[in-house]
Amino acid sequence: MLSLCVALGLTIVAESATAQTIPRRFRPNGLDLILVNALTNPIANLAYREGFGFMPIEVAVVAVETTAFRAMAGVSWRASAGLAIVLNIASASLSLLFV
Numbered sequence: 001m002l003s004l005c006v007a008l009g010l011t012i013v014a015e016s017a018t019a020q021t022i023p024r025r026f027r028p029n030g031l032d033l034i035l036v037n038a039l040t041n042p043i044a045n046l047a048y049r050e051g052f053g054f055m056p057i058e059v060a061v062v063a064v065e066t067t068a069f070r071a072m073a074g075v076s077w078r079a080s081a082g083l084a085i086v087l088n089i090a091s092a093s094l095s096l097l098f099v
Contacts, residue, residue: 007098008041011091018090026079032072033087036065054092062088 012034019027028036040061047057065084070077 004042004045007045007095008037010094011037011041014091014094015087018087022083022086026073026075026083028069028073028083032069036068036072039068040064058088058092 015033015037016030019033044057044061048054062081062084065088066077066081069075069083070080073080073083075083
């Protein structure tokens, strides 16, 4: 298994690259993206290591990140949820390569 720092770094790289494909008005700035992932990624990885299911963890991550992006970026709930879903599809897909 990857260390928590490596997992966080890979997540930030994957989500940053994916964010570049999102229209600028919805795209999180780099610092917001790092802060949101620093909050959710280590907890999600620890929960997975403790035996929690992949999908329930991802649903929880999307819920937390939706709220965080809404608070940080000031976009609508719908835009925040869409952003969290798209970015997490990218990083969750990458994580499946290492499971």
